[in-house]
Amino acid sequence: MTFTFGDYTLKTHELDNKLSVQVSSTLGEVHLSEDDHRTSDFPDEVCFYIESPAEKPAAKGLKKFIFGGYTFILGINYSGELFLFHSVELIVGKKLIDGKDTLTLAFLKDPKA
Secondary structure, X not given: OEEEEOOEEEEEEEEOOEEEEEEEEOOEEEXXXXXXXXXXXXXXXXXXXXXXXXXXXXXXXXXXXXXXXXXXXXXXXXXXXXXXXXXXXXXXXXXXXXXXXXXXXXXXXXXOO
């Protein structure tokens, strides 16, 4: 499934009880923020940013998304960064697929158990 959230496009795919999420934008190349030194009240968040964007993405309020058994919340801050907040019951893996940073979300246990 592909959908847009602000200036970001998210592509999701569920396979083998895991949800893969790829983020892209027409404003530039999107990366996972690995060097995030901000203090945060949300330990279960992942931040994406656009490298050298053509224009700064507009801020966008929080919105909840549900894909099968997976639920997460997206929001774009005033710096144009996309945040994905996920459940503490998920583990998050980060990898490159087709040269793009990709998240893999998986439950710590079987959601149907």
